[in-house]
Amino acid sequence: MLINCVAYQNGIKLADIGAEQIPDYLHLPDALVWVALHDASDEEISHFGELFALHPLAVDDARNGHQRPKLEEYGDILFLVMKTLEPDKDNAIHVGEVDLFVGANFVLSIRNRTRKGFQNVRERCEREPHLLSHGSGFVLYALMDTVVDRYLAVIHQLEDELEDIEIRLFSKNSSARRNITDLYALKRKLITVSHVALPLHEATARLYGGRVPRPCHHLNEYFRDVDDHLARIMHTVESQRDMLATAIQVNLAMISLDESNISKKLAAYAALFAIPTMIAGIYGMNFTHMPELNSPLGYPLALLSMLILDILLWRRFRRSGWL
Incomplete structure (x- = not known):
């Protein structure tokens, strides 16, 4: 045109x-x-x-x-x-x-x-x-x-x-x-x-x-x-x-940094669950001679130990920036 x-x-x-x-x-x-x-x-x-x-x-x-x-x-x-x-x-x-x-x-x-x-x-x-x-x-x-x-x-x-x-x-x-x-x-x-x-x-x-x-x-x-x-x-x-x-x-x-942070969080949560799992696994073996096995305070002491150890780990992970 x-x-x-x-x-x-x-x-x-x-x-x-x-x-x-x-x-x-x-x-x-x-x-x-x-x-x-x-x-x-x-x-x-x-x-x-x-x-x-x-x-x-x-x-x-x-x-x-x-x-x-x-x-x-x-x-x-x-x-x-x-x-x-x-x-x-x-x-x-x-x-x-x-x-x-x-x-x-x-x-x-x-x-x-x-x-x-x-x-x-x-x-x-x-x-x-x-x-x-x-x-x-x-x-x-x-x-x-x-x-x-x-x-x-x-x-x-x-x-x-x-x-x-x-x-x-x-x-x-x-x-x-x-x-x-x-x-x-x-x-x-x-x-x-x-x-x-x-x-x-x-x-x-x-x-x-x-x-x-x-x-x-x-x-x-x-x-x-x-x-x-x-x-x-x-x-x-x-x-x-x-x-x-x-x-x-x-x-x-x-992207790699984000993946690394996710891996750290997963590892931290796995460690928090590992403590109760370990203690429960030990007492689940049912041997005759085990500390506090027949004590009425054995069960609450085991739970308290799990809680205290997990709190200590959680604080450590928070301080390190993993959680």
Whole structure:
């Protein structure tokens, strides 16, 4: 579905145009045509591929979707695939895809399975015509910068989740099974972020320094800024994965500690029952010559001995923290 098709000249918006008018504006000096599609059909992608003379292999990738983040050059035209990350219900992460075709005087963006659009990016570019006058390269930067900023929002959400789980680890009413389930769910989310950000980090490094593609000339500092953000994201992901591994070990240690405490309590109660059982067992042998066997005080003395010994043991266990 066509969302926007706008023509610019020297950073100034000329008009919203139809697809059939695109060839007329492409021939204007210092012109830029910016087309945005959302969940485009194969026919739409093929149609705009013909209008902008895109490479068939890149058009096939855009039609098929589900591409790994990458940057490819077809002559003077760049084909960039980015993944979008958006918070979903139940603290899940929704993954979408943005395919960008960037030529000297056009930008074609195709969003697939994304919920939040890039209208704010277009508004930002139109508010800064002196930057938009750099052409398609600045539009590419603005779109990449917005996608990466949305990664940061997801990273902050994952940091909050990890902090909540860490607090629960030391709660007496916490469920160890729930903690370990949430920790592994968080680990899968971090892997998802890593699979999305790392390839884009590698691709962005090709857009500044050394030989850069033609649309990105004179924009080195902008793409270096995006690359710095991606490097920070990867560093944060690695740090969270280390903290996650530590949290998993702590959770297992807490489980072992709880089991040890239970074992101590069971051993203490077994010792308390062992004293009466031992005394009763001795007097249950019914030998003729046993102390107090024929005394009327024998029975109460035996019970009193059991009680006194159990009280002494109970106090000792309480002092040791077993009970």
